[in-house]
Amino acid sequence: MTPTGSADWTADEMMSVAASHALAGVTSCFVGIGLPSTAANLARRTHSPDLVLVYESGTLGSRPTRLPLSIGDGILAETAEAVVSVPEIFNYWLQPGRIDVGFLGAAQIDRFANINTTVIGHDYAEPKVRLPGAGGAPEIAASCGEVIVVVRQSARSFVERVDFVTSVGYGRGPGDRERFGLRGRGPSRVITDKGILEPDPATCELTLTSLHPGVTVAEARESIGWDLRVSPDLTTTPPPTADELTVLRGLTDPEGSR
């Protein structure tokens, strides 16, 4: 694979490739739409051809030939190993913890990786901005073996505390998941356009553990709404290979998606 330089890719492409790498060795992935779906499909087209993609529309083991435009895109059913009802996908497949990784996006995410996709503003009845809501995210965050969040960094999206907890990360810190009876391990990685954040093993606080090539620590920290800690073992994210970029662009190119 020819090496590439940061001039050769966009920050979004780096984010999707880094997210796809997070699925290496994973058997099954419950895929949210948008960035997670792009990364999951990239993983299946590159290093993880047998990755089982599960969508909340009830498709098990889909092998879409193009990037699905929604979690219920017909291509998911046509290429699925099995299509089950929506109640079954949540009750028989997600709830018992059969799915290794839940792959989520976020409108807002906080220091303890709690996710808000419900309302911006602190008054639920009179929100500043009404967001789409929970969808499948709360139970994906609760029941998958682990959760990976893919979200672009901005002061608006990375906040000290989310306005509304739609999906639980680590609550207010260690022990909360157990207290809530959540059986999955919770968010293991938050992959952004700047780098990778992971919960501190002791405090559960999201910490910068990897910088994407060409990004400085200052750049990574400036768009975070809390005093982001940097891991002593900070690494640099492996750059996308030319092959990965080719596959990714094939997936996201509008022509490829018709």
Added chain:
Amino acid sequence: MTPTGSADWTADEMMSVAASHALAGVTSCFVGIGLPSTAANLARRTHSPDLVLVYESGTLGSRPTRLPLSIGDGILAETAEAVVSVPEIFNYWLQPGRIDVGFLGAAQIDRFANINTTVIGHDYAEPKVRLPGAGGAPEIAASCGEVIVVVRQSARSFVERVDFVTSVGYGRGPGDRERFGLRGRGPSRVITDKGILEPDPATCELTLTSLHPGVTVAEARESIGWDLRVSPDLTTTPPPTADELTVLRGLTDPEGSR
């Protein structure tokens, strides 16, 4: 239809024909195996071609070309409008009360039409005879719009009180079904080889309301384990027509069932 005389049919045939008549005008019937299945299939082959047969194996709207030998006979699936899982047939179809008539047999039945298919003898742990058990009967008896029981008369089967209540008829009398929260109306008719018993509207006690042709009241009463009341409006069951007997014999004839 040529009239027939009681010499022309057996008591079992009379019983099956009378039971099939009980399904006239019924949309859907949850069918137990044995005598009920024979009667239900006879009804579909004669006066009720559109009768929806539902079996606990998950077959909805089966149109078997021969008499099924078990509630899971392949012919039921092959001729069904839809085949659903066993949990679905009980949860989505039986439990909400969608099925008009539940058609049951019985090892023991009592004055209040309670059914025992579990144990003979009063010690559950040390039964005189261990019977097959409940199967789908308790919920069929609870949830169908009404219940029709088909059973041959004998002092062993018609008892003052069943040794074990597997499926509730009227419990100990009026009000018990409501007390138990059973939503179906309960047994409306018990059809035997001698006649037809119906619950007294006031007491819920099974009462002789119809005698099969050629059967005397004394014959009907002798094999009942309680002092069987006779309805003032006692009628005679219409005899089987030649056509019904032909269809019935075609169904039950072993050759027909291969």
Added chain:
Amino acid sequence: MADIVSLADGVRELVHDGDVVALEGFTHLIPFAAGREIIRAGLRDLTLVRMTPDVIYDQLIGAGCARKLVFSWGGNPGVGSLHRFRDAVQNSWPVPLEIEEHSHAGMANRYVAGASGLPFAVLRGYTGTDLAAQTPTIKPITCPFTGETLTAVPALNPDVSVIHAQRADRNGTVQLWGIAGVQKEAVLAAKRSLVTVEEIVEDLEPVPGQVILPSWAVTAVAEVPGGARPSYAQGYYERDNDAYQAWDAIGRDRETFSRWLTELLGVEEPA
């Protein structure tokens, strides 16, 4: 047995002001034509139930048909926000919209309970989220065997559920395939049901993955070719993604939406 009716008659006979109405179809087979017919019928004060109130409910809400929305995800899939939904929630335009908000798992189980004749369903869900505090129809329940605390949600039993399917036969037996969503549960949970279909055929050729709704479990069937557009009907037509994109501009602005509505009310649904 289901009656075969026109869409207009089906809506007028089965849907009434103030009803609890569920229009289901999970991305696939969304009953858009029936939604537009509900707008034309001028129905008001509806409690609209739907897991994913996307463009179809943005239209109904903008038209002022709804008093309340029971839902779990409200967006324009692949595009963005539902501006009519937002405008109703944030500014009570054209009328105030009460909301009852759940997760997908909660909504799916509420339909399952409704279809099963049970008053509630049990799931692992909501714990630790802020939803439970806002939604009174989320309560804890204790397992009588293990003592574990789980979550209970009440059954959904709409007055009428409306879905779209690929086919029905002349008896009104309904056949759909592809992503089946929660349509079977929505129909079985409802007091009345209206199913629009692409076509009514002599015989329902079996299809792998098919869901069958027997005629006796359905109230009425209406033949409405293209009745799911701009969503898709597997085996019949693809999703019109441009229409979803275009809706963003229409829904974003009250005037533009009002012009869309005026035009809709002038045009009869082809049936």
Added chain:
Amino acid sequence: MADIVSLADGVRELVHDGDVVALEGFTHLIPFAAGREIIRAGLRDLTLVRMTPDVIYDQLIGAGCARKLVFSWGGNPGVGSLHRFRDAVQNSWPVPLEIEEHSHAGMANRYVAGASGLPFAVLRGYTGTDLAAQTPTIKPITCPFTGETLTAVPALNPDVSVIHAQRADRNGTVQLWGIAGVQKEAVLAAKRSLVTVEEIVEDLEPVPGQVILPSWAVTAVAEVPGGARPSYAQGYYERDNDAYQAWDAIGRDRETFSRWLTELLGVEEPA
């Protein structure tokens, strides 16, 4: 991903003395060959779970494999009684048999709860019957919304579930069709699962009404043609009703049964 194994290896690797074992198949696709292999493996003290313990469990019980039976209907369908089951319950021969008795609806919902990762299920059932008094795994539960009392039953989560299906592919993805019973739930509820199949094929041609169990949800698959005989496998062979009739005579008498058992133990399962 599921391993492709021989029946003998599958049973020896996945089933152990004292396990809770469910062999499911509702009249159709009953895993008889696996049952015989469990007898040959000389397994003991099993808690056998099955909605309809028919001839297959009569054989296992008569062979002394079972300590306990969890069931809802125990008979020889279309023939009569299970004499080995009766002899064990009434006379503790060859060993005492504890029973835990439910209705079909209760058992089906116990599997559903097990498959769903819930500790219990709720249904309308058992009220007014004498079953609740004999079965501690039947308890009342109150709806937190309506106050109505319903019935709760605990989840079934067998150590191992064994089913028979028509086909699997080389990856171990399982496909079955026809009467599907409670097999999917039994497999998903179990810690481990063994699926015997009529044949292992290159590609699983879709079949209407099919149930698919993905390879990653199954522990092991064994190719056992005829593995459901004397029950039937839709599309492969019919039910051998004469064999069910013949079993009545074999099972009725201890000596006759013992001869049958001795012969079985001498004969390897063709695999």
